[in-house]
Amino acid sequence: MKDSTAQSQKARNTTSFYHHSGAFDAEASGYLVDQAKHPEVLRLLFEHDPVPVYDLPYIHSQYREHAYDGPLVIQPTTAESEEWLQRWLAQGSALAVYGPLLTLETIRNHLVSLNTVATPYGDSLFRYADSATLGSLGTSLSPHQRLRILGPLTAIHGCYAGENWTLTKEQPSALQDELKKQPPQPLELTQENLASVEAHRRYLLARALADSNDLEAQTVTYWLQQLETLGAPNEQGLVEGAGVLIARGFIKALSDDELATVRKTRQGADWSDTLEALEALTHSQEGT
Known part of the structure; x- marks a missing residue:
């Protein structure tokens, strides 16, 4: 990742990834589901939420034709849908994202910027909505990579192979102001990241x-x-x-x-x- 020394130090001091056995916080800002793994999710969403609030990040990118096989971001509007998504979170079928005053548009725009990732073998789709991706990659992420994945989010929670994990950052206003001043750089994964997976x-x-x-x-x-x-x-x-x-x-x-x-x-x-x-x-x- 290509960040300034100052921003790198702030990323190191404010971001972390860890496994834990604690419960997940309720009332997330939104939830992510990988439709490639769970093609039934939209049908279930409408069963739990008569007027659901959701978006398909691929629609807003060059992967528009694959929108219904890609990530789905949901902001539940009923207690029933919130409880359903919390269950999916606990079983590893969904991710929860957090952040103060996050709109669906803000979450979606950030996710669109993560649709592809640069690797030593070329650009590739980044399946950030699949808990296995960050669950297996998380411990190898550098401070800037963690900061880039989180963007405007303060945390992402997931469960992979029976282990709960959290990617999180504190939110000093100075760091947020810095991030807003510059367009996001592409997320880059190194050979070390791939070896860790x-x-x-x-x-x-x-x-x-x-x-x-x-x-x-x-x-x-x-x-x-x-x-x-x-x-x-x-x-x-x-x-x-x-x-x-x-x-x-x-x-x-x-x-x-x-x-x-x-x-x-x-x-x-x-x-x-x-x-x-x-x-x-x-x-x-x-x-x-």
């Missing part, structure tokens, strides 16, 4: 496999690292490899000798050959 996904995968098979999460983490060195082509390949090890009764990380045996005995370069070598691998691993 991948690492977080890998952590969640290891935790899920460990929990469902009564194994140590650290053991499964080691397996995934070892399977990657053996040539697992993708996440599905990692799951397949871990499944073979679980079925074969492995309870510890593979030894150097076992890794060497797999490399030596597999018949070819295909991942299926590696899986067959894993299935043929003998071991004497015992619990502690």
Whole structure:
């Protein structure tokens, strides 16, 4: 991100991202839902709110034709719709946004400026309405990135993989005045940001496999690292490899000798050959 030194220091001092187990504040300024993940949301909105107040940020950008597959911002007008969206927030299906005196137009205009993000591989759509995006990215965000994502908002709350998270900032008037004086720069994600997202996904995968098979999460983490060195082509390949090890009764990380045996005995370069070598691998691993 390209900010002045002064603004960078203010961003560092006033912004934060953290996971927590506390309850979410009620009466948000608005809610965000990713329609690609929840295509039924507009129908449900009209069921809970006879005259809903909402907007589709993609309509106001070059992605107009994808408006009903993109983010939806809602300002509930009834207690019923507020309660429904709070439930969706708690289950990870919606995000809550906060800020003093925020109009729907202000929220929408800010979101439009976040529709795309610059990455080392080129510009990409930024799925900011999906709780998984900020939930996996949040800990790697720099102070300026946090400030850029929040813009006029003071906080965004979400839940991802059973963990509540909050992106927030204090709101000193001097910082707000500075932000208003300059047009927003494009949000940029670095290689480190993308690596952090991948690492977080890998952590969640290891935790899920460990929990469902009564194994140590650290053991499964080691397996995934070892399977990657053996040539697992993708996440599905990692799951397949871990499944073979679980079925074969492995309870510890593979030894150097076992890794060497797999490399030596597999018949070819295909991942299926590696899986067959894993299935043929003998071991004497015992619990502690």
